[in-house]
Amino acid sequence: MSVQRQGTVLFTAILVLVATGVVVQLWLLTVSMEAVFRHDAHTAIPAATCSTVLFAINAGLLRYVFRFDRSLQR
Template structure:
C-alpha cells in the first residue's frame, strides 16, 4: 500500500526540497569560485577534490529529483 499525502503536505515537501536544492546550488557556485581562485593562484591540488565534492552535490540533487518524481507518481 502506497502512502498518499494530501496536497498541502506535498507542497510542504516540495518547498523543502527546493530549499535544499537552492542551498546545494549555492555551495556548488561557491566551490567553483573558490576552486578557480586557488587554481589561478597556483595551487594545482584543489581541482580534483572540488570535482569529487561537486559530483556528490550532483548526486544529491538527482536523488532529490528522483524522490520528487516518486512523490508525484503516488498522486494517482
C-alpha cells in the first residue's frame, strides 16, 4: 500500500472520528442547555467537562493529521 493511500485512509478514519465527536458535542450541548433551564447544575457541569475533553481529542487528531501531511511533504 502506498504512503499516499495510507494517508487517505488515515484522513478518512480521523474525519469519521471527528464528525462523531462533533455530533456527541452537539448532543452534550443540548443536554447541558436543558439542564441549565431546569436549574440542574449536576448535569450541566459533567456535560461541559465531557465536551471540553472531546474538543481536546478532536484538536489532537487534527494536529496529528497536519503532522502526518507535513511528514509526507518532506
